[in-house]
Each structure stands twice: as C-alpha cells, then as structure tokens.
Amino acid sequence: MEKRNISFELLVYNSREELEEKDSKLMEAAISARKKAYSPYSNFEVGAAILLGNGEVVQGNNQENACYPAGLCAERVAIYYAAAKYPHVPIVTIAISATSRNYVMDKPAAPCGNCRQSISEYEIKQKAPIAIIMTGETGEVLKCHSVSDILPLAFNSTFLG
Numbered sequence: 593m594e595k596r597n598i599s600f601e602l603l604v605y606n607s608r609e610e611l612e613e614k615d616s617k618l619m620e621a622a623i624s625a626r627k628k629a630y631s632p633y634s635n636f637e638v639g640a641a642i643l644l645g646n647g648e649v650v651q652g653n654n655q656e657n658a659c660y661p662a663g664l665c666a667e668r669v670a671i672y673y674a675a676a677k678y679p680h681v682p683i684v685t686i687a688i689s690a691t692s693r694n695y696v697m698d699k700p701a702a703p704c705g706n707c708r709q710s711i712s713e714y715e716i717k718q719k720a721p722i723a724i725i726m727t728g729e730t731g732e733v734l735k736c737h738s739v740s741d742i743l744p745l746a747f748n749s750t751f752l753g
Contacts, residue, residue: 600741625651697728
C-alpha cells in the first residue's frame with residue numbers, strides 16, 4: 593500500500609478590500625450579478641463573473657425552478673454564456689459571490705460539484721488553469737489557482753477512451 597497526500601495552495605484575504613484591483617472589480621461584477629439571481633425557493637443567491645482572455649467580463653446568476661433539477665447555478669450560467677458568445681476565448685478567472693435572504697453569509701461558498709466538473713472541462717479544453725475567487729456577503733475571500741485544487745482526481749475525457 594502507498595499513501596498519497598493531495599494538497600493545494602489557497603489564498604485567504606480577510607476582506608474584499610485586500611484583493612488586487614482587477615480581482616476586486618471582477619468580484620463587484622459577481623456581486624452585481626448575484627443581486628439579480630432568481631432564487632424564490634432556496635433564497636440562496638449566487639452571482640458569478642468571468643474574466644475572459646480578451647478582457648471581456650461575462651456575468652451569470654443562479655436560476656431556480658420549482659422542479660429543482662431544472663435550475664442552473666450561477667457559475668454554469670456564466671461559463672456557458674461565455675462559451676456561446678466567445679467560443680475560442682479562454683476563461684482566466686471566475687469570481688463567485690453568495691448570500692442568503694435568510695441569514696448573513698459570513699463565509700465563502702465554493703462551487704458545487706456540477707460546477708466544479710464544468711469548470712474542469714473548460715480548463716482541459718483551453719489547456720490552462722482558471723483561477724477561482726469566492727466570497728460570501730461578508731468575511732474572508734478565498735482564491736485558488738485552478739479548479740483542480742478543489743476538485744482533485746476529477747473525472748475527465750481520458751476515462752472515455
């Protein structure tokens with residue numbers, strides 16, 4: 593038997609004010625998108641903003657449906673919109689802001705498993721990492737270099753032969 597350790601570097605900022613200017617602006621775009629989320633069932637609002645390699649910023653927010661599986665997360669709304677509008681432009685960074693209408697989100701919410709898998713697919717497609725910045729309504733901000741940091745041992749096309 594062999595034991596392996598999987599680890600990654602995570603940057604932790606005490607608040608959004610500590611972010612670099614470009615990351616701060618992207619997070620502001622995510623917050624703006626979050627405020628337009630459609631979440632009448634969960635009351636959990638998420639906004640995402642994507643910085644593309646051409647400098648464009650694309651936004652998305654969660655869209656719920658009474659039939660829960662039919663809804664879509666903010667990250668995937670933004671990724672799919674970016675891929676549809678700018679199909680050959682790489683994704684550089686995704687900023688994610690989450691909050692709840694039921695309580696104060698004082699910690700970052702990371703992308704769900706489906707979103708991590710989608711981000712992973714685009715990292716593989718573009719052969720470059722996608723940085724992820726995450727925040728709640730208040731509190732610290734987290735940043736990782738790649739989705740592979742928070743999704744080790746991901747399923748990908750190599751398993752399909």
